[in-house]
Amino acid sequence: MQTICRLDYHLATPQLAAGAQAVEIYKGEKFSDHAPVTVEYDWAR
Secondary structure: EEEOOEEEEOOHHHHHHEEEEEEEEOOOOOOOOEEOOEEEEOOOO
16 A cells, blocks of 8 residues: 655745755654645744
8 A cells, every 4th residue: 555645835935945944844643644844944034
């Protein structure tokens, strides 16, 4: 059986995307067929 995981997305302007510092796809617990995506941004840019 194949495990299917859909990713959630962060949409950002080019300026905001340039400030992305870290990205994590959480797979520690299965809530549904989605895998939450967390992005850490440098807001001071």
